[in-house]
Amino acid sequence: MTVAQPDVTVVIGAYEAMPYLVECLASVEAQTLDAARLEVIAVDDGSRDGTGECLEEFAARAHMAVTVVRQENSGGPSGPRNVGLSKATGRYVFFLDADDRLGPEALERMVAMADRNGTDVVLGRVEGINRNPPKSMWGKTLERTDVYSSNIKFTLSAQKLFRREFLERHGMSFDESLWTGEDALFTMEAYLRADGVSVVADYTCYYLVGRTDGKQVTKTGSYTLRFDSARALMGLLERLVPPGPKRDVLMVRPFLVTVLPQFGPVFLRNDEDIRRTKMELAEPLMAAYWNEGVAQRLRVHERLRLELVARRRPDLLVDVLEFIKAKTAPTPVLKKRKTQLYLAYPHYGSREAGIPDRVYLAEPREAREFPGWRDDPTENFLRGFTRKVRRRLRRRPVRPGGTAAV
Known part of the structure; x- marks a missing residue:
């Protein structure tokens, strides 16, 4: 008997995910997409809090096909996602974080959107629970768009629907050398290579959950890892996008989201050694990628701070930050x-x-x-x-x- 190919493979990478995992899995079971059209690949990345056992219990009772992989801790989210991607058989792949949850109609709506438009990536509206997700891209449902003519560049998390054949054709996987920002690199590459991107803005597909136990991946890691992330993303843009306005508009994202926060209020609290190290880490990025085309797309206080970083003037930067801190x-x-x-x-x-x-x-x-x-x-x-x-x-x-x- 031939088993029909599932529409979606949901890849769940999980590490120390209890008790959030319980609601995450419940949201998968609650999908309006028929269970026969769905498979789950869940990878326990060396948890010791019962995450692996919870996944196996779910596999035993679930109506859809579920595969559980238990492995030694890989140190980051890239490894489990790559394992799940390598085992996926669905037409599409959706990466679901173990502490988040899906809206009941999420997968059904996103698959329909991709099938209707032939697009390779679909974004579903995100709402936060104890977290503030990006908002600028959810103003309107877009049947077909791209990374240049919309604000999707400001949501580079992995929680999107990707056409699996498209990922395989381009040999795409998550960079396991990065400890943070690996999803930004993967998603930006997908945006750039995709034959169209769709946006489902009229239904909440994804709930981004803020953990209260201090184990949120995005809240951990040193400032040096942020520069690693920015360097990788800027390098990707340099390789895939020729110099000019298109590259400039995309380069705004790593400067604004990853580099600039290192030279915000936290810089005033940093000691001199950290300030000097941040300036040294930023120097090659500013020399290679900071230009007038990027600068003119920023607000004055953003542009000014980055210009002072480019000029290696931490003394003047501190004056500007004190001015902003005083809400003058x-x-x-x-x-x-x-x-x-x-x-x-x-x-x-x-x-x-x-x-x-x-x-x-x-x-x-x-x-x-x-x-x-x-x-x-x-x-x-x-x-x-x-x-x-x-x-x-x-x-x-x-x-x-x-x-x-x-």
């Missing part, structure tokens, strides 16, 4: 007939500091928050056109007699 509002400075707004954070206009005024220039999306600023597209265009003409005239050779060559 920067003085708005309007120029060019009120069409340019500068935010006077510390060292604005200081010759001694040497930070160009452009670092303090608010982009339109931020400038709109301040009364008095005028968004004048015509004037902005003419000003930009005039600058280009002047630059070209300066570059033209001068003939004897003082006239520019035409």
